[in-house]
Amino acid sequence: MHVSIVEDDPVIAKAVSTAVREAGHQCTWVADGESAIRDKTLLSSDIVVLDLMLPKASGLDVLRSARQAGVRTPVIVLTARGAVPDKLEGFEAGADDYLVKPFAIDELLARIEAVHRRTAHKPAMELEAGDLHLSLATKRLAMAGRTIELTPTEFSILELLMRFNGQVVTRKMLCEHVWGFDWDGPTNVIEVHINRLRGKLDKGRDESLIRTIRGRGYALASV
Amino acid sequence: MPSRLFNRIPWATLRVRLTIWNTLVVLLVTLAALLAVRFGARAALYREADAVLRGEVNEVAIALKDLYPNTEAVVAELRRKAAGHEERGWFTQLLNDNGETIWKSDSCPDEVAAWPVAREKIENLVQVKGYRFARRRITDPADEPFHVRIGMATAYLDEDINTLARLLLPVAAGLSLLTPLVGYWLALRATKPVAEILRTAEQLKPTRLGDRLEVHGTKDELDRLSLTINRLLDEVAGHVERQQQFVADAAHELRGPLAAMQSSLEVGISQNRTADAYRETLADVLEEARHLSKLSNDLLLLAETGDETSVRPREEIDLTAIVRQTIAMFGGVAEERSVGLVLDPPAANVKLHGDASQLRQVFGNLLDNAIRFTPEGGRVTVSVGGGEAGRQAVVTVADTGCGIAPEHLDRVFDRFYKADASRTHSDTARGGGLGLAICRSIVERHGGSIVVVSTPSRGTMFTVRLPTGA
Numbered sequence: 001m002h003v004s005i006v007e008d009d010p011v012i013a014k015a016v017s018t019a020v021r022e023a024g025h026q027c028t029w030v031a032d033g034e035s036a037i038r039d040k041t042l043l044s045s046d047i048v049v050l051d052l053m054l055p056k057a058s059g060l061d062v063l064r065s066a067r068q069a070g071v072r073t074p075v076i077v078l079t080a081r082g083a084v085p086d087k088l089e090g091f092e093a094g095a096d097d098y099l100v101k102p103f104a105i106d107e108l109l110a111r112i113e114a115v116h117r118r119t120a121h122k123p124a125m126e127l128e129a130g131d132l133h134l135s136l137a138t139k140r141l142a143m144a145g146r147t148i149e150l151t152p153t154e155f156s157i158l159e160l161l162m163r164f165n166g167q168v169v170t171r172k173m174l175c176e177h178v179w180g181f182d183w184d185g186p187t188n189v190i191e192v193h194i195n196r197l198r199g200k201l202d203k204g205r206d207e208s209l210i211r212t213i214r215g216r217g218y219a220l221a222s223v
Numbered sequence: 224m225p226s227r228l229f230n231r232i233p234w235a236t237l238r239v240r241l242t243i244w245n246t247l248v249v250l251l252v253t254l255a256a257l258l259a260v261r262f263g264a265r266a267a268l269y270r271e272a273d274a275v276l277r278g279e280v281n282e283v284a285i286a287l288k289d290l291y292p293n294t295e296a297v298v299a300e301l302r303r304k305a306a307g308h309e310e311r312g313w314f315t316q317l318l319n320d321n322g323e324t325i326w327k328s329d330s331c332p333d334e335v336a337a338w339p340v341a342r343e344k345i346e347n348l349v350q351v352k353g354y355r356f357a358r359r360r361i362t363d364p365a366d367e368p369f370h371v372r373i374g375m376a377t378a379y380l381d382e383d384i385n386t387l388a389r390l391l392l393p394v395a396a397g398l399s400l401l402t403p404l405v406g407y408w409l410a411l412r413a414t415k416p417v418a419e420i421l422r423t424a425e426q427l428k429p430t431r432l433g434d435r436l437e438v439h440g441t442k443d444e445l446d447r448l449s450l451t452i453n454r455l456l457d458e459v460a461g462h463v464e465r466q467q468q469f470v471a472d473a474a475h476e477l478r479g480p481l482a483a484m485q486s487s488l489e490v491g492i493s494q495n496r497t498a499d500a501y502r503e504t505l506a507d508v509l510e511e512a513r514h515l516s517k518l519s520n521d522l523l524l525l526a527e528t529g530d531e532t533s534v535r536p537r538e539e540i541d542l543t544a545i546v547r548q549t550i551a552m553f554g555g556v557a558e559e560r561s562v563g564l565v566l567d568p569p570a571a572n573v574k575l576h577g578d579a580s581q582l583r584q585v586f587g588n589l590l591d592n593a594i595r596f597t598p599e600g601g602r603v604t605v606s607v608g609g610g611e612a613g614r615q616a617v618v619t620v621a622d623t624g625c626g627i628a629p630e631h632l633d634r635v636f637d638r639f640y641k642a643d644a645s646r647t648h649s650d651t652a653r654g655g656g657l658g659l660a661i662c663r664s665i666v667e668r669h670g671g672s673i674v675v676v677s678t679p680s681r682g683t684m685f686t687v688r689l690p691t692g693a
Contacts, residue, residue, distance in 0.1 A: 179548060183552060187556055
């Protein structure tokens with residue numbers, strides 16, 4: 001997959017490029033809006049990560065000009081302001097997803113995957129990871145052929161971890177996936193459910209199936 | 224419009240405008256008084272003259288009866304009367320019942336002499352051009368009635384009135400000259416305190432918010448103006464102080480994580496380390512960066528919610544559903560800590576207009592606190608009520624925790640205030656001290672209120688009231 005990042009801050013651009021390449025994709029950095037329009041960045045990419053605050057031409061200009069030219073490449077917009085009107089403006093201009101700065105790189109990678117999958121093909125109804133088999137239709141988990149009872153919350157958490165098998169999934173992503181909104185307060189509301197999942201999934205294993213990645217989130221151990 | 228005209232003139236200060244209005248009013252009143260005097264005097268003079276003429280006619284009538292048939296004596300009497308007031312234009316006339324003049328004074332004008340007699344009237348007054356006369360028909364003792372007329376030229380009366388007017392005109396002229404001067408002096412006196420207030424107000428600067436206007440204690444409008452301005456200054460000064468305190472507190476809070484990052488990075492870079500050690504350092508820095516992120520988000524939310532003018536589009540939301548969702552989120556945590564988390568079954572779903580994500584933040588903060596500060600085996604009870612037509616929605620979050628000491632109770636909503644000292648808890652989570660300040664800010668922006676009651680060692684209850692009107 002070829003990902004382009006249009007971003008004037010070289011530190012963020014470098015971090016995103018590195019992370020995208022390490023995730024096994026190609027990445028091109030475009031430093032300003034004018035170049036993005038001139039080089040038809042959207043046309044030559046599979047997915048574009050677009051900052052809205054850009055020198056010369058704003059991200060919205062880039063987005064509008066490409067959408068008016070009929071280019072449908074998925075775009076994830078980065079905004080410094082998380083206010084509803086700013087987000088709405090982005091969506092109206094033709095964005096597929098948005099992320100408010102500062103953001104976790106892991107979340108950006110996950111959203112790139114998700115947007116790409118959504119625009120490329122239908123979501124799977126069955127998820128597989130190692131000896132885990134999750135049926136989204138029947139809401140059942142089978143581990144090595146054995147059915148394991150999960151609470152709806154646990155099911156939801158495991159579903160997201162399996163969708164991003166091996167990749168880091170942040171607390172924020174899990175909260176939004178499970179409850180529809182994020183909780184960034186003093187209490188980690190995800191941890192207790194992760195621990196219960198571990199209790200159910202880790203019997204007979206030397207290492208936990210769900211790894212805690214300090215400061216980032218959780219990931220399903222690659223098996 | 225005069226007032227609009229004044230507004231266009233730059234020199235038209237309040238003082239000048241007062242003077243102009245004052246002068247106009249005084250001149251108008253003077254003019255009205257002059258007119259009243261002129262017409263009043265005229266009416267009085269005419270009334271007086273009429274009474275005299277009548278008296279004279281009646282007198283002649285009596286004399287005629289006495290002297291009859293000696294008409295010469297009567298004529299002599301009439302001549303005497305006309306001559307006696309010649310300088311006032313008096314005249315007399317004696318006629319028979321056919322209107323033929325028997326005798327008339329030389330001063331009797333032709334218009335009056337030719338005026339027909341009125342047989343049906345005994346006595347009345349007649350005005351003919353510039354002349355005015357009383358007449359009387361005398362039927363007794365003669366067989367043929369006589370008519371007597373005594374009159375005067377009204378020009379003499381009018382001359383008297385004009386003399387009066389000539390006397391009053393200089394007075395009016397003097398008033399016209401004096402009024403603006405006196406008016407300006409009065410306006411000067413009246414606006415002097417305003418000018419003083421203005422001078423003091425012009426000295427006021429954002430850096431000198433301690434200055435106040437002088438209050439004289441007279442309790443008049445100007446004193447009240449000073450008091451109002453002083454009260455506004457108090458509020459502005461308080462506001463500025465709170466803002467400065469907020470910025471200082473915020474900077475202080477930001478320094479913590481920054482210092483931690485700095486020392487981690489300095490230690491990490493000081494010598495060659497293993498990859499694991501670097502990873503550990505980076506994880507430390509990342510954690511602090513996350514903390515900074517959260518802090519800046521909170522500050523932004525506070526700044527946003529603190530600004531009452533930033534009105535966001537508000538949709539109709541289901542408050543009961545929001546509370547249920549928040550309870551669902553904290554259910555696992557409460558269970559883990561053996562704290563009962565229950566929702567009193569609400570009567571009906573409560574709908575209101577608001578920002579769902581902000582209200583989730585409110586109930587999330589309240590539940591997070593309640594669960595953290597409630598010991599094992601305790602209980603957190605949530606209720607949703609009200610919301611019936613026109614009534615406000617009420618959400619309560621009550622815990623059986625350690626409670627808050629009374630001295631901290633009214634400060635728990637302050638920004639950066641940490642009541643941790645009074646609330647024993649084992650949790651080392653850095654709350655930041657903004658949670659309840661954000662709650663209050665959000666609730667107040669929704670036009671509602673949040674209050675707390677607490678009994679140490681018994682529990683704490685937060686009550687959120689939100690208006691349900693559109």
